[in-house]
Amino acid sequence: MLNGMMWLLGCQLVGEVISRGLDLPVPGPVLGMVLLFIVLQVRRPPADANVLRTSDALLRHLQLLFIPAGVGVVTYLAVLRDDALPIVGGLFLSWLLGLVTVGWLVVLLVRGKGDHSTGAQRAAGGEPG
C-alpha cells in the first residue's frame, strides 16, 4: 500500500512539475497517468504488485472522490433556477450529442477495418451491454 501510493503520488508530482514548468494545457495527473502507463508497459510488474493493488482499491471508490465537488452544486441551486432552460437544455443535449458522436464513430470505424477487426471485436466482448 505504501509503495503503491508512493508510485501514484510520485507520477502525479512529476506530471505537475512538467505541466507547470512547460506551461502545458494538459493537467499534471493526466501526464502522471501517461507516465505510469509507460512505466507499467516497460517493467511489466507481477499481478500482485503493490502499485496495481493500490490503484485497484482507489479506483473501486472513484465516485467517492467527486462527492465534495458535487456538494457544491447544492449551493448554486438559486443561480441555476434563473437560467434553467439554457442550462438544462444545453447541458443535457450537448452531453447526448457528444456521447452519440463518439460511440457511433468508434463502432463505424472499427467495423470499417474489415473481417479481422470485426472478429477481434466479437472476441473482445460482443455480449450485449
Next chain:
Amino acid sequence: MSETLDYLRSSPLLGVFLTLLGYRIGRELKRLSGDHPLVQPVLVAIVFIGTATWLLDIDYDEYLIGGSVIAFFLGPATVALAVPLHRQAHHLRELLVPMLVALPVGAFVAISSGMLLVRGLGGDQALERTMAPKSATTPIAIGITEQIGGITALVAVFTIVAGIIGAVLGPTLLNLLRVRDHRARGLAMGAASHGIGTSRALHEHPVEGAFAGLAMGLTALLTSLLVPLAVHLLG
C-alpha cells in the same frame, strides 16, 4: 453544545466523516435497489450531505475543510487509471485510428453544440462560454473558463452534472443506441462524462473502464485546445 459545533466547523473530522457516511449510504441504497441506475452513490451522498450540513448550519466552505481531504485523492486516482489501461494495452493499436478520429470530433461536437444550444435557448455569452468546456474534468474546465471569460463558479457545477448524467443514463442510452463494443462504450462514457462516467464504466466492465479513463484524459487535452477555437469560430 455551540462550542462543540464550533470545533466541528473548524475541523476536517466532520467533513471527512459525512462524505464517507453519505457514500456508504449511497452504496447500500444502490445494493438494496438492485443496482438501479438512478441510485448513484455520488448522487445519494450529495443529497445526504446537503441536508446534513443544512440541518447543522454548516456552510460549504466549512464542509470543504474535510471535503478537500477526500478530493485530494482525485489526483492519484487519475494516475491510477493507467493500470486498467495497462491491462487492456493489447486493444490499443487496433483502436488508434478510430480513437484519433472519434475523440476530436466528439469533443468539438460537445463544445460547439453546448455553446449554440445555450445561445438558442436564451442564455447570455458568459453562460455560453461556461458551457463550452463541460466535458473536460473539473480542474481543466475551470482553467479554460477563466481563459475565455466564463463564470468559474458555475463551470464546476456543469462538469459535475455532465458526469452524473453519464453515470445515471450513459449505459442505458448506449444500449438503446446499439453500441455494444465495450471499447466504444468506454470511449463514449469517458469523452462525455469524464471521471464520474469513468467510475460507472469501471463497474460495468474492465475494458469499458480502461477506455473511459483513456478517453477522459485525451478529451481533457482536446477540450483545452478546441474551446478557444470554437469561441473564435462561433464568437
